Amino acid sequence: MQYQPGVCNIGPAEQRKRLLLGIASLLGAVVLLAAIVAVGWPLWTTLFVMFPLYGAAMGFLQYRERFCVGFAGIGIFDVGDGTHEITDQAALDADRKRAVKLNTKSLAIAAVGTLAVYVVATLLI
Structure with missing residues (x-):
């Protein structure tokens, strides 16, 4: 595997770390939602599920x-083959542009997921 600015900056070992982040965050969202229901907190507290859903989306997208x-x-x-510093400004700019796009996608996925959780909770509770 080779570094490609704005396209690929992690190898298989780092990908696995991101996958584990996604899985752990998704489990965190499920546990948080279960706790909200079990304790009987107000419906609006389901909106806090957005934080672990963002982590899950970020982890899965970085992995993929x-x-x-x-x-x-x-x-x-x-x-x-180890961590290397990016010295080329154009490569750094391409990576950061890609990072903004992935952040935006993760935030959008988390927002839609949170809305879905809220709607379902409203119908069931």
Whole structure:
């Protein structure tokens, strides 16, 4: 695997970390929702599910896209042979542009997921 600015900045080992982040965050959303229902908190508290849903979306997208938003932010990449600093400004700009897109996608997915949870909770509770 090779680093490609704005396309791929992590290898298989880093991808697995992002997948685990996505899974753990999704489980966190489920646990939070279960706690909200079990404790009987007000319906509006289901909106807090957005935070772990954002983490889940971010983890799964970074895994699928082979691209780490955090690495782009600090200007590094690791495609399997260790961490390297990005010295080319054009490559850094391409990575950061991609990071903004992935962040936006993750936020949109989390918002839609949260809305769905709220609507379903409204119908069931």
